[in-house]
Amino acid sequence: MSLFLPSDEGRAILALSFEPSADGYFYYYWRWSRGIPVTAEEREAYLKIPSLGSRRAWRKGIANRSTVPPRAFGPTHQKLLVAMPVSMAVLGLLGGLIFALSGASDILSIGGVASLIAGVALIWFGCWIILAKIRHTRKGVALPPQ
Incomplete structure (x- = not known):
């Protein structure tokens, strides 16, 4: 960006x-x-x-205008994940792998546990982006420009 x-x-x-x-x-x-x-x-x-x-x-x-109720979380979340670049997923997966391996090698310390948890969270985030893009392409809709 x-x-x-x-x-x-x-x-x-x-x-x-x-x-x-x-x-x-x-x-x-x-x-x-x-x-x-x-x-x-x-x-x-x-x-x-x-x-x-x-x-x-x-x-x-636009302040002080009439409003409508909030929108649903699920569809908005999916749109956001689809709009994220693939590089963000790759960085999440690679960074998560590094943090997870670093934390796993030092699992007996608090820093090691925190690193392991952060690594798993980054891997989870990268997988969510990839899965959202796969679901989006299976629906037959073109992905946003990368």
């Missing part, structure tokens, strides 16, 4: 904050937030803000 302007990957991940609606989109600040109706132009303005840029002014512009 670019540090200054959103790349295709960055834009795809930022676009997950929006769900289509009849009149435009609903914007969700967090996964558990209530949706705020926005227009297509407001969505594009959000997506054009640099990745490390502040979105406070944009959020203030």
Whole structure:
């Protein structure tokens, strides 16, 4: 992901904050937030803000609008995993393997146990990304650009 302007990957991940609606989109600040109706132009303005840029002014512009209930966790989680680059899964698997092996060799210390747990968590994370991409391609839908 670019540090200054959103790349295709960055834009795809930022676009997950929006769900289509009849009149435009609903914007969700967090996964558990209530949706705020926005227009297509407001969505594009959000997506054009640099990745490390502040979105406070944009959020203030849509404050105090009526909201809709939060969206379901499962589909949103799957979309996020599919949007993550394969390199993130590879790094998770390799880093997890290194941490797990390091922790397994020093299992009698607290640091070793912590390293083993962190390694298994990273491996789990990498596998989730790969499984989400496999499920997505089996549905016959094209993957987002990598």
